[in-house]
Amino acid sequence: MKLSGGVEWAVHCCVVLTQAAEPVPAARLAELHQVSATYLAKQLQLLSRAGLVRSVQGKSGGYVLTRPPEQITTLDIVEAIEGSQSTYVCTEIRQRGPMAAPPEACTAPCAIARTMYAADRAWRAALREVTVADLCRSVGTDYDGDVMGQVGAWLSAAGS
Amino acid sequence: MKLSGGVEWAVHCCVVLTQAAEPVPAARLAELHQVSATYLAKQLQLLSRAGLVRSVQGKSGGYVLTRPPEQITTLDIVEAIEGSQSTYVCTEIRQRGPMAAPPEACTAPCAIARTMYAADRAWRAALREVTVADLCRSVGTDYDGDVMGQVGAWLSAAGS
DNA sequence: CAAACTCGGATAACTAATGTCCGAGATAAT
DNA sequence: ATTATCTCGGACATTAGTTATCCGAGTTTG
Numbered sequence: 401m402k403l404s405g406g407v408e409w410a411v412h413c414c415v416v417l418t419q420a421a422e423p424v425p426a427a428r429l430a431e432l433h434q435v436s437a438t439y440l441a442k443q444l445q446l447l448s449r450a451g452l453v454r455s456v457q458g459k460s461g462g463y464v465l466t467r468p469p470e471q472i473t474t475l476d477i478v479e480a481i482e483g484s485q486s487t488y489v490c491t492e493i494r495q496r497g498p499m500a501a502p503p504e505a506c507t508a509p510c511a512i513a514r515t516m517y518a519a520d521r522a523w524r525a526a527l528r529e530v531t532v533a534d535l536c537r538s539v540g541t542d543y544d545g546d547v548m549g550q551v552g553a554w555l556s557a558a559g560s
Numbered sequence: 561m562k563l564s565g566g567v568e569w570a571v572h573c574c575v576v577l578t579q580a581a582e583p584v585p586a587a588r589l590a591e592l593h594q595v596s597a598t599y600l601a602k603q604l605q606l607l608s609r610a611g612l613v614r615s616v617q618g619k620s621g622g623y624v625l626t627r628p629p630e631q632i633t634t635l636d637i638v639e640a641i642e643g644s645q646s647t648y649v650c651t652e653i654r655q656r657g658p659m660a661a662p663p664e665a666c667t668a669p670c671a672i673a674r675t676m677y678a679a680d681r682a683w684r685a686a687l688r689e690v691t692v693a694d695l696c697r698s699v700g701t702d703y704d705g706d707v708m709g710q711v712g713a714w715l716s717a718a719g720s
Numbered sequence: 721c722a723a724a725c726t727c728g729g730a731t732a733a734c735t736a737a738t739g740t741c742c743g744a745g746a747t748a749a750t
Numbered sequence: 751a752t753t754a755t756c757t758c759g760g761a762c763a764t765t766a767g768t769t770a771t772c773c774g775a776g777t778t779t780g
Contacts, residue, residue, distance in 0.1 A: 401563050401641040402738070402767090403676070409650060411672050425757070433655040439739050445759065452590055456749030461757045474675055483561040491568060497594040499711055501703065510572050511698035516563070519686035526679035538671030543661065551659055562736090564768070585726070598771050607729065618778030621726045 406443040407481050414532050418469045419552030423462030450480035475527035488516035567641050570600040574692050576628045579712025583622030610640035635687035648676035
Protein backbone atom coordinates (compact mmCIF):
# COMPACT_ATOMS: atom_id res chain seq x y z
CA MET A 401 0.00 0.00 0.00
CA LYS A 402 2.51 2.58 -1.11
CA LEU A 403 1.89 5.31 -3.61
CA SER A 404 4.15 5.26 -6.65
CA GLY A 405 7.13 7.55 -6.29
CA GLY A 406 6.44 9.04 -9.70
CA VAL A 407 3.34 10.75 -8.32
CA GLU A 408 5.46 13.22 -6.39
CA TRP A 409 7.39 14.09 -9.51
CA ALA A 410 4.25 14.46 -11.61
CA VAL A 411 2.55 16.85 -9.19
CA HIS A 412 5.66 18.97 -8.91
CA CYS A 413 5.88 19.12 -12.69
CA CYS A 414 2.27 20.25 -13.03
CA VAL A 415 2.87 23.00 -10.48
CA VAL A 416 5.93 24.39 -12.21
CA LEU A 417 4.35 24.05 -15.64
CA THR A 418 1.86 26.72 -14.62
CA GLN A 419 4.69 29.22 -14.85
CA ALA A 420 5.70 28.32 -18.39
CA ALA A 421 3.86 29.77 -21.35
CA GLU A 422 5.96 27.83 -23.85
CA PRO A 423 6.52 24.06 -24.01
CA VAL A 424 9.07 22.67 -21.55
CA PRO A 425 11.08 19.55 -22.49
CA ALA A 426 11.07 16.60 -20.14
CA ALA A 427 14.84 16.81 -19.83
CA ARG A 428 14.60 20.33 -18.46
CA LEU A 429 12.00 19.33 -15.86
CA ALA A 430 14.26 16.47 -14.84
CA GLU A 431 17.20 18.82 -14.45
CA LEU A 432 15.15 21.18 -12.31
CA HIS A 433 14.22 18.39 -9.91
CA GLN A 434 17.45 16.46 -10.30
CA VAL A 435 15.75 13.19 -11.09
CA SER A 436 16.14 10.52 -13.75
CA ALA A 437 15.23 12.12 -17.08
CA THR A 438 14.23 8.88 -18.75
CA TYR A 439 11.95 7.79 -15.95
CA LEU A 440 10.34 11.19 -15.59
CA ALA A 441 9.55 10.98 -19.30
CA LYS A 442 7.48 7.93 -18.52
CA GLN A 443 5.39 9.82 -15.98
CA LEU A 444 4.86 12.69 -18.41
CA GLN A 445 3.67 10.21 -21.01
CA LEU A 446 1.02 9.06 -18.56
CA LEU A 447 -0.05 12.65 -17.95
CA SER A 448 -0.26 13.10 -21.70
CA ARG A 449 -2.44 10.02 -22.14
CA ALA A 450 -4.75 11.29 -19.42
CA GLY A 451 -5.09 14.58 -21.28
CA LEU A 452 -3.66 16.75 -18.52
CA VAL A 453 -0.71 17.92 -20.60
CA ARG A 454 -0.20 18.33 -24.31
CA SER A 455 3.02 17.18 -25.91
CA VAL A 456 4.61 19.30 -28.62
CA GLN A 457 7.20 17.59 -30.75
CA GLY A 458 10.02 19.09 -32.75
CA LYS A 459 12.94 21.35 -32.09
CA SER A 460 11.38 23.68 -29.51
CA GLY A 461 8.82 21.20 -28.24
CA GLY A 462 7.97 19.94 -24.78
CA TYR A 463 4.96 19.72 -22.49
CA VAL A 464 2.24 22.27 -21.76
CA LEU A 465 -0.78 22.12 -19.49
CA THR A 466 -4.02 21.72 -21.39
CA ARG A 467 -6.26 23.35 -18.80
CA PRO A 468 -6.03 26.29 -16.42
CA PRO A 469 -4.58 25.19 -13.04
CA GLU A 470 -7.92 25.82 -11.31
CA GLN A 471 -9.38 22.95 -13.32
CA ILE A 472 -6.69 20.39 -12.50
CA THR A 473 -7.08 18.55 -9.20
CA THR A 474 -4.43 16.50 -7.47
CA LEU A 475 -6.77 13.55 -7.92
CA ASP A 476 -6.53 13.99 -11.68
CA ILE A 477 -2.76 13.69 -11.46
CA VAL A 478 -2.78 10.75 -9.06
CA GLU A 479 -5.26 8.83 -11.20
CA ALA A 480 -3.26 9.62 -14.33
CA ILE A 481 -0.22 7.92 -12.79
CA GLU A 482 -1.75 5.23 -10.61
CA GLY A 483 -4.92 4.50 -12.53
CA SER A 484 -8.47 5.07 -11.37
CA GLN A 485 -9.07 1.57 -10.05
CA SER A 486 -10.00 1.17 -6.40
CA THR A 487 -7.25 0.54 -3.86
CA TYR A 488 -9.22 -2.44 -2.57
CA VAL A 489 -10.08 -5.41 -4.74
CA CYS A 490 -12.73 -7.82 -3.43
CA THR A 491 -12.14 -11.43 -4.43
CA GLU A 492 -15.53 -12.56 -3.12
CA ILE A 493 -14.17 -15.14 -0.74
CA ARG A 494 -17.62 -15.23 0.87
CA GLN A 495 -18.70 -17.33 -2.11
CA ARG A 496 -16.04 -19.95 -1.50
CA GLY A 497 -15.51 -22.72 1.02
CA PRO A 498 -17.98 -24.93 2.91
CA MET A 499 -20.00 -21.94 4.19
CA ALA A 500 -20.18 -20.29 0.74
CA ALA A 501 -22.94 -17.76 0.27
CA PRO A 502 -25.18 -18.47 -2.75
CA PRO A 503 -24.42 -16.23 -5.76
CA GLU A 504 -27.98 -14.85 -5.87
CA ALA A 505 -27.40 -13.37 -2.39
CA CYS A 506 -24.22 -11.60 -3.52
CA THR A 507 -25.52 -9.03 -5.97
CA ALA A 508 -24.36 -6.20 -3.72
CA PRO A 509 -20.83 -5.88 -2.31
CA CYS A 510 -20.32 -7.28 1.18
CA ALA A 511 -20.00 -5.14 4.30
CA ILE A 512 -16.22 -5.33 4.26
CA ALA A 513 -15.97 -4.22 0.66
CA ARG A 514 -18.43 -1.39 1.30
CA THR A 515 -16.25 -0.13 4.14
CA MET A 516 -13.11 -0.26 2.04
CA TYR A 517 -14.78 1.43 -0.90
CA ALA A 518 -16.08 4.20 1.36
CA ALA A 519 -12.58 4.85 2.67
CA ASP A 520 -11.29 4.89 -0.89
CA ARG A 521 -13.91 7.47 -1.83
CA ALA A 522 -12.97 9.62 1.17
CA TRP A 523 -9.34 9.58 0.08
CA ARG A 524 -10.22 10.58 -3.46
CA ALA A 525 -12.60 13.27 -2.28
CA ALA A 526 -9.83 14.87 -0.24
CA LEU A 527 -7.54 14.90 -3.25
CA ARG A 528 -10.27 16.31 -5.46
CA GLU A 529 -10.63 19.32 -3.17
CA VAL A 530 -7.15 20.63 -3.91
CA THR A 531 -6.33 22.04 -7.32
CA VAL A 532 -2.97 22.85 -8.84
CA ALA A 533 -3.87 26.53 -8.47
CA ASP A 534 -4.28 25.99 -4.72
CA LEU A 535 -0.85 24.39 -4.56
CA CYS A 536 0.72 27.33 -6.40
CA ARG A 537 -0.91 29.73 -3.97
CA SER A 538 0.41 27.74 -1.00
CA VAL A 539 3.90 27.70 -2.39
CA GLY A 540 3.75 31.46 -2.77
CA THR A 541 2.87 31.98 0.88
CA ASP A 542 5.15 29.27 2.29
CA TYR A 543 8.41 30.92 1.28
CA ASP A 544 9.82 34.42 1.11
CA GLY A 545 10.28 35.93 -2.31
CA ASP A 546 8.60 35.07 -5.62
CA VAL A 547 9.67 31.45 -5.83
CA MET A 548 7.16 30.54 -8.51
CA GLY A 549 8.29 33.43 -10.67
CA GLN A 550 11.92 32.48 -10.30
CA VAL A 551 11.19 28.94 -11.36
CA GLY A 552 9.28 30.21 -14.34
CA ALA A 553 12.21 32.39 -15.34
CA TRP A 554 14.59 29.46 -15.01
CA LEU A 555 12.39 27.32 -17.25
CA SER A 556 12.42 29.99 -19.94
CA ALA A 557 16.17 30.57 -19.70
CA ALA A 558 18.18 28.97 -22.46
CA GLY A 559 21.28 27.12 -21.23
CA SER A 560 21.73 25.45 -17.85
CA MET B 561 -1.28 1.85 -5.07
CA LYS B 562 -2.98 -1.44 -4.40
CA LEU B 563 -3.90 -2.80 -1.01
CA SER B 564 -2.37 -6.17 -0.14
CA GLY B 565 -4.68 -9.05 -0.87
CA GLY B 566 -4.07 -10.43 2.61
CA VAL B 567 -6.06 -7.57 4.11
CA GLU B 568 -9.30 -9.04 2.83
CA TRP B 569 -8.49 -12.37 4.43
CA ALA B 570 -7.48 -10.79 7.72
CA VAL B 571 -10.67 -8.77 8.08
CA HIS B 572 -12.82 -11.79 7.26
CA CYS B 573 -10.93 -13.80 9.87
CA CYS B 574 -11.49 -11.17 12.56
CA VAL B 575 -15.19 -11.14 11.77
CA VAL B 576 -15.62 -14.89 12.03
CA LEU B 577 -13.41 -15.09 15.11
CA THR B 578 -16.06 -13.12 17.00
CA GLN B 579 -18.21 -16.25 16.86
CA ALA B 580 -15.62 -18.56 18.38
CA ALA B 581 -15.16 -18.76 22.13
CA GLU B 582 -12.31 -21.24 21.83
CA PRO B 583 -9.08 -20.91 19.84
CA VAL B 584 -9.38 -21.57 16.10
CA PRO B 585 -6.36 -22.98 14.21
CA ALA B 586 -5.12 -21.15 11.16
CA ALA B 587 -5.69 -24.24 9.04
CA ARG B 588 -9.38 -24.22 9.91
CA LEU B 589 -9.78 -20.56 8.97
CA ALA B 590 -8.03 -21.29 5.68
CA GLU B 591 -10.41 -24.16 4.99
CA LEU B 592 -13.41 -21.98 5.71
CA HIS B 593 -12.29 -19.38 3.18
CA GLN B 594 -10.67 -21.85 0.81
CA VAL B 595 -7.36 -19.99 0.69
CA SER B 596 -3.72 -20.95 1.07
CA ALA B 597 -3.23 -22.13 4.65
CA THR B 598 0.45 -21.30 4.82
CA TYR B 599 -0.01 -17.78 3.51
CA LEU B 600 -2.98 -17.08 5.74
CA ALA B 601 -0.79 -18.10 8.65
CA LYS B 602 1.50 -15.25 7.75
CA GLN B 603 -1.32 -12.72 7.97
CA LEU B 604 -2.40 -14.11 11.33
CA GLN B 605 1.14 -13.73 12.59
CA LEU B 606 0.97 -10.06 11.69
CA LEU B 607 -2.33 -9.73 13.56
CA SER B 608 -0.69 -11.43 16.52
CA ARG B 609 2.28 -9.06 16.48
CA ALA B 610 -0.10 -6.11 16.41
CA GLY B 611 -1.85 -7.49 19.48
CA LEU B 612 -5.24 -7.93 17.84
CA VAL B 613 -5.30 -11.70 18.31
CA ARG B 614 -3.70 -13.98 20.82
CA SER B 615 -2.07 -17.20 19.70
CA VAL B 616 -2.50 -20.32 21.80
CA GLN B 617 -0.11 -23.15 21.13
CA GLY B 618 -0.45 -26.85 21.76
CA LYS B 619 -2.90 -29.53 20.80
CA SER B 620 -6.12 -27.52 20.94
CA GLY B 621 -4.51 -24.18 20.19
CA GLY B 622 -5.30 -21.50 17.64
CA TYR B 623 -6.15 -17.82 17.51
CA VAL B 624 -8.52 -15.78 19.66
CA LEU B 625 -9.44 -12.11 19.59
CA THR B 626 -7.88 -10.17 22.44
CA ARG B 627 -10.50 -7.44 22.60
CA PRO B 628 -14.28 -7.20 22.21
CA PRO B 629 -15.23 -6.56 18.56
CA GLU B 630 -16.49 -3.07 19.43
CA GLN B 631 -12.90 -2.10 20.20
CA ILE B 632 -11.33 -3.37 16.97
CA THR B 633 -11.54 -1.04 14.00
CA THR B 634 -10.89 -1.97 10.40
CA LEU B 635 -8.02 0.52 10.53
CA ASP B 636 -6.39 -1.58 13.25
CA ILE B 637 -6.49 -4.60 10.95
CA VAL B 638 -5.29 -2.74 7.86
CA GLU B 639 -2.38 -1.20 9.74
CA ALA B 640 -1.50 -4.57 11.26
CA ILE B 641 -1.09 -6.02 7.76
CA GLU B 642 0.12 -3.05 5.73
CA GLY B 643 1.96 -1.10 8.40
CA SER B 644 1.06 2.31 9.77
CA GLN B 645 3.33 4.32 7.51
CA SER B 646 1.77 6.93 5.27
CA THR B 647 0.79 5.98 1.74
CA TYR B 648 2.75 8.98 0.48
CA VAL B 649 6.45 9.40 1.05
CA CYS B 650 7.96 12.83 0.40
CA THR B 651 11.51 12.71 -0.94
CA GLU B 652 11.97 16.47 -0.57
CA ILE B 653 12.82 17.09 -4.18
CA ARG B 654 12.26 20.80 -3.50
CA GLN B 655 15.68 20.76 -1.82
CA ARG B 656 17.40 19.43 -4.92
CA GLY B 657 18.42 20.88 -8.26
CA PRO B 658 19.41 24.40 -9.33
CA MET B 659 16.33 25.99 -7.73
CA ALA B 660 16.78 24.12 -4.45
CA ALA B 661 15.04 25.61 -1.43
CA PRO B 662 17.36 26.21 1.54
CA PRO B 663 17.02 23.58 4.32
CA GLU B 664 16.11 26.20 6.93
CA ALA B 665 13.01 27.03 4.87
CA CYS B 666 11.92 23.39 4.80
CA THR B 667 11.11 22.69 8.43
CA ALA B 668 7.45 22.12 7.59
CA PRO B 669 6.23 19.72 4.86
CA CYS B 670 5.53 21.31 1.49
CA ALA B 671 2.06 22.04 0.15
CA ILE B 672 2.01 18.88 -1.95
CA ALA B 673 2.96 16.67 0.98
CA ARG B 674 0.37 18.35 3.18
CA THR B 675 -2.33 17.59 0.62
CA MET B 676 -1.31 13.97 0.37
CA TYR B 677 -1.08 13.56 4.12
CA ALA B 678 -4.53 15.06 4.54
CA ALA B 679 -5.97 12.58 2.07
CA ASP B 680 -4.20 9.78 3.89
CA ARG B 681 -5.74 10.92 7.18
CA ALA B 682 -9.20 11.05 5.59
CA TRP B 683 -8.78 7.47 4.40
CA ARG B 684 -7.69 6.27 7.83
CA ALA B 685 -10.46 8.22 9.56
CA ALA B 686 -13.05 6.46 7.42
CA LEU B 687 -11.60 3.07 8.32
CA ARG B 688 -11.46 3.99 12.00
CA GLU B 689 -15.19 4.65 12.03
CA VAL B 690 -16.11 1.04 11.33
CA THR B 691 -15.52 -1.62 13.96
CA VAL B 692 -15.60 -5.38 13.64
CA ALA B 693 -18.83 -5.32 15.62
CA ASP B 694 -20.35 -3.06 12.96
CA LEU B 695 -19.30 -5.50 10.27
CA CYS B 696 -20.89 -8.40 12.12
CA ARG B 697 -24.12 -6.45 12.45
CA SER B 698 -24.10 -5.66 8.73
CA VAL B 699 -23.54 -9.29 7.83
CA GLY B 700 -26.49 -10.21 10.00
CA THR B 701 -28.84 -7.88 8.16
CA ASP B 702 -27.44 -8.50 4.66
CA TYR B 703 -28.48 -12.14 4.42
CA ASP B 704 -31.43 -14.25 5.49
CA GLY B 705 -30.91 -16.62 8.40
CA ASP B 706 -28.32 -16.57 11.17
CA VAL B 707 -25.22 -16.71 9.01
CA MET B 708 -22.87 -15.63 11.78
CA GLY B 709 -24.23 -18.29 14.10
CA GLN B 710 -23.85 -20.99 11.45
CA VAL B 711 -20.23 -20.02 10.87
CA GLY B 712 -19.58 -20.11 14.59
CA ALA B 713 -21.08 -23.57 14.79
CA TRP B 714 -18.93 -24.76 11.90
CA LEU B 715 -15.80 -23.44 13.58
CA SER B 716 -16.61 -25.37 16.75
CA ALA B 717 -17.45 -28.57 14.89
CA ALA B 718 -14.73 -31.20 15.01
CA GLY B 719 -14.06 -32.80 11.59
CA SER B 720 -14.40 -31.16 8.20
C1' DC C 721 6.51 -39.00 30.10
C1' DA C 722 5.68 -39.16 25.25
C1' DA C 723 3.29 -38.02 21.28
C1' DA C 724 0.75 -35.01 18.48
C1' DC C 725 -0.66 -30.72 17.22
C1' DT C 726 0.05 -25.74 17.30
C1' DC C 727 2.47 -21.37 16.03
C1' DG C 728 6.81 -18.77 14.48
C1' DG C 729 10.43 -17.27 11.62
C1' DA C 730 13.46 -18.22 7.74
C1' DT C 731 13.31 -19.52 2.78
C1' DA C 732 11.99 -19.64 -2.75
C1' DA C 733 8.79 -18.20 -6.91
C1' DC C 734 6.43 -14.71 -8.94
C1' DT C 735 4.55 -10.16 -10.10
C1' DA C 736 4.72 -5.23 -10.42
C1' DA C 737 7.24 -1.14 -10.04
C1' DT C 738 11.58 1.17 -11.31
C1' DG C 739 14.94 2.61 -14.42
C1' DT C 740 16.90 2.63 -19.27
C1' DC C 741 17.36 2.55 -24.17
C1' DC C 742 16.68 3.54 -29.14
C1' DG C 743 13.50 4.53 -33.10
C1' DA C 744 9.47 7.49 -35.24
C1' DG C 745 7.93 12.08 -36.04
C1' DA C 746 7.81 16.98 -36.23
C1' DT C 747 9.80 21.52 -36.11
C1' DA C 748 13.03 25.15 -37.20
C1' DA C 749 16.71 26.86 -39.67
C1' DT C 750 19.22 26.73 -43.94
C1' DA D 751 12.34 22.36 -50.31
C1' DT D 752 15.73 20.03 -47.66
C1' DT D 753 18.39 18.78 -43.97
C1' DA D 754 19.75 18.42 -39.53
C1' DT D 755 18.39 18.50 -34.89
C1' DC D 756 15.60 18.09 -31.21
C1' DT D 757 11.28 16.24 -29.36
C1' DC D 758 8.19 12.49 -27.71
C1' DG D 759 6.61 7.47 -27.77
C1' DG D 760 6.76 2.72 -26.93
C1' DA D 761 9.68 -1.49 -26.29
C1' DC D 762 13.44 -3.50 -23.24
C1' DA D 763 16.48 -4.85 -18.56
C1' DT D 764 16.76 -4.45 -13.56
C1' DT D 765 15.22 -4.15 -8.94
C1' DA D 766 12.09 -4.35 -5.02
C1' DG D 767 7.82 -6.07 -3.04
C1' DT D 768 4.29 -9.30 -2.75
C1' DT D 769 2.74 -14.06 -2.79
C1' DA D 770 3.38 -18.64 -1.54
C1' DT D 771 5.90 -22.38 0.95
C1' DC D 772 8.60 -25.14 4.08
C1' DC D 773 10.55 -26.97 8.39
C1' DG D 774 11.92 -26.25 13.32
C1' DA D 775 10.57 -24.56 18.37
C1' DG D 776 7.20 -24.80 21.88
C1' DT D 777 3.01 -26.31 24.34
C1' DT D 778 -0.82 -28.90 25.63
C1' DT D 779 -3.10 -33.27 26.32
C1' DG D 780 -3.57 -38.03 27.13
